Amino acid sequence: MSSIVLEARDIRYRYPRGQEAIRGISFHFRRGEKIALVGPNGAGKSTLLQMFNGMIRPDSGMMLFDNRPMEYDRASLRELRRKVGFVLQNPDRQIIAPTVYQDVAFGPTNLGYSEAEVRESVTTALRHVGLAGFERRPPHQLSGGEKKRVAIAGVLAMDPDVLVFDEPTSGLDPSGSEDLMELLDELNHEGKTIVISTHDVELAYPWADRVILLADGQIIKEDIPDVAFGNTKFVRMAHLSVPTLLELSAELEKRGFFIPGRKPRSVLDMVHIIESQARGSCCHPAPGTITVCNVDTIAPGTTPLWVQAHPGIAVGAMGTRAKQCAAMEQVALEFTYGVIDKCILRALRGKDSLILTNGSMVGRVTERVEAYCKESGNVISVALLETTDRLS
Numbered sequence: 001m002s003s004i005v006l007e008a009r010d011i012r013y014r015y016p017r018g019q020e021a022i023r024g025i026s027f028h029f030r031r032g033e034k035i036a037l038v039g040p041n042g043a044g045k046s047t048l049l050q051m052f053n054g055m056i057r058p059d060s061g062m063m064l065f066d067n068r069p070m071e072y073d074r075a076s077l078r079e080l081r082r083k084v085g086f087v088l089q090n091p092d093r094q095i096i097a098p099t100v101y102q103d104v105a106f107g108p109t110n111l112g113y114s115e116a117e118v119r120e121s122v123t124t125a126l127r128h129v130g131l132a133g134f135e136r137r138p139p140h141q142l143s144g145g146e147k148k149r150v151a152i153a154g155v156l157a158m159d160p161d162v163l164v165f166d167e168p169t170s171g172l173d174p175s176g177s178e179d180l181m182e183l184l185d186e187l188n189h190e191g192k193t194i195v196i197s198t199h200d201v202e203l204a205y206p207w208a209d210r211v212i213l214l215a216d217g218q219i220i221k222e223d224i225p226d227v228a229f230g231n232t233k234f235v236r237m238a239h240l241s242v243p244t245l246l247e248l249s250a251e252l253e254k255r256g257f258f259i260p261g262r263k264p265r266s267v268l269d270m271v272h273i274i275e276s277q278a279r280g281s282c283c284h285p286a287p288g289t290i291t292v293c294n295v296d297t298i299a300p301g302t303t304p305l306w307v308q309a310h311p312g313i314a315v316g317a318m319g320t321r322a323k324q325c326a327a328m329e330q331v332a333l334e335f336t337y338g339v340i341d342k343c344i345l346r347a348l349r350g351k352d353s354l355i356l357t358n359g360s361m362v363g364r365v366t367e368r369v370e371a372y373c374k375e376s377g378n379v380i381s382v383a384l385l386e387t388t389d390r391l392s
């Protein structure tokens, strides 16, 4: 089991002349976890998040980073904020410089990086969030989604261990929200611990490894998502609603469906439950193939030619780089979020698909498909698209 990175021990906090916002909270987060703090307006989510990088100091109790109590002198806070990056709900409050480059360079410059190191970290961070080429743009001329990405790049440029997002999708349209959640997954896959606050149960339920339900400054329940959201008493206490998939699975259970221990967290899981108990009435063609293309290594021009040679293929892209490559090569995308599950669903209907992704995510496709096949007993092949496959 991975080590504990952030811990709270019975912390309390009252705003000056305000009410007690945090009332005796304890928890710990492990490295590499995806955690969602879920609660209604005024639950104390933002206040709690601000304790993770020392912006707010608890009145009593203790916050620990890497098993060491946080210290609040200037030097310690500087070090802590390099390791725990914080992305505010409103990017306008986070972006301060007149150009995107200067804004993203702010953190690394303050940390005393050399000019070349600053340039490298800014370039890498902007590339990561899909904003390469935006360096000279004034942030106030960007869209809400782009500003959010600038704010994230500013944090990534310092290469923190933990990334904290206050309401990451607020103000974003559905497609922007999907892109952002995918970026969080990508960062998590690269080893970052990710903590988000949200009141959107549909967002938190499929995404988080662990959920903390918060209300009135207290933890109502902390558990894996289907357990935390599965208890209507806790959900009601936290003024939330039960995620639709959980509600549907409870209804199916009442109608005699067998729902295995792990509750459905995706449409794919739900389809599997329904199909496995309705065998006979469903037809089962031979599964299609999922081909994966690593956009970091494939030669330019290969993908459009291959897609042309495979009429009817559906193409999905995972990650910003893959989406940019698809746009550059004019490859039409059918799936831009939940891509692996959607391609598995397609394969189960006997149809083929192609997933464009970057080098660090290729393995994730194979892992997810293998895990699904092991659990469901289906056999779906995953192939790798090579430059030499152009027309095959």
Ligand SMILES: Nc1ncnc2c1ncn2[C@@H]1O[C@H](COP(=O)(O)OP(=O)(O)OP(=O)(O)O)[C@@H](O)[C@H]1O
Residues within 6 Å of the ligand: 015, 016, 017, 018, 019, 020, 021, 039, 040, 041, 042, 043, 044, 045, 046, 047, 048, 199
């Ligand atoms: N600067 C402040 N001064 C006084 N009270 C505050 C301040 N900021 C927040 N509070 C109070 O602390 C409590 C927790 O607020 P907080 O913003 O942490 O909740 P939240 O769960 O993030 O809510 P939301 O989802 O609406 O952002 C609320 O009762 C709020 O009124």
